[in-house]
Amino acid sequence: MKVLWINNDGGGFADYVEVVPGTTVKQFFEERLPGRKPEDYLIRVNRQHVASDCALQEGDRVSMTPTKIEGAA
């Protein structure tokens, strides 16, 4: 199935990606951002807070935004 993945870490790209049905939010995060900690990100499905064990559905919109980003001068 396909979900819209918005990765706001880096370039901020949005794209449809293939996901195995039944994939949870936690699993999806680990696939897309391996080695990163979920607590360092705001993860929203269809713009809402969801539990990490929530299974994704066809057409879901999943965004991942770092909670802290380095500014500059």
Place this chain on the structure above:
Amino acid sequence: MCDKTSVKVANLVLQALHAHREGYDPQAGPRRSATTSLEEVLALCRKIDKCANRLPLARASLERELADAASHCRVNLECLAMRRRRRRFPSMRELVGELEALRAEFGGWSFEPKEESLSVATEPVELEGVPLGPFRIRLDLKRLPFMETRPVYKVIALEPNPPAWNKSITHPHVRNDLLCEGGANSAIETALIEGRLHDFFLLVAAVLRNYNRASPFARLESWDGVPCADCGNVTAEEDRYTCQSCEQEFCDGCSSACKECDTVACLSCLSRCQGCGGSVCGDCLKACRACGEAYCESCLEKGVCDSCREDSHEMEKTEAEEPAA
């Protein structure tokens, strides 16, 4: 639930995005960024090749710079590729959904009809024990079509706590209400172009919640400033000087440099040369062997000041002219 204001705001955003596309060159900005960052990577590679194995420390430092530059270049190249794809505008329903998400995330949003600005407020921000207060992030919808060339949003401190020495800085990365986005630059621009309002405000808030000590407008460590040990004026770190003699910190007006050795010292630790009047440190101040007055080395010749040398010549001349007794 969809209210009239939400529909109005969504409509304005959609109009602005369409107007942006009319004048938008999808290649200009991203291509420039990608080219610049690629040139930086190549320049660093050339520098590393020059170092070879002769300068291991310099090479190690350059290799770290190269890793950062390469990462930045990758993001810019991806951005360039992404911009070539056909652009899709959000629907009205999606934009209203964005506004509902803002309400849930930030506890509400406000719209100023005259300015056509959309705002949210963050929670009070505190970084490394310095309270900076909450901030309003105000997006000017009228400016969205020109986002590549003009700032389209402001970050306004609601309970400002600027450094003692510069009122225009309200956050280490905010000056004159403008945020220096740093690592969030591409993501913020992309979110705005795609009408992802929720992501845009989240990204700006994420920068406000973080302190990048490598590149702030003002360092948190000296946010309260340090008073000059002489006059008491509070100054920025870069405007302070440490006296090499007494090791206290002074402002520009209460310190100077020795004219002989350029050592920085406070006005109390510097002395005046009796000859030229210049400021001289204790190490460079010498006593004339004849009169004992203090002079800089430039005003002494063989340890004797000009005045005593003249007196000595006069005496020799007078003795030479007197007839032998």
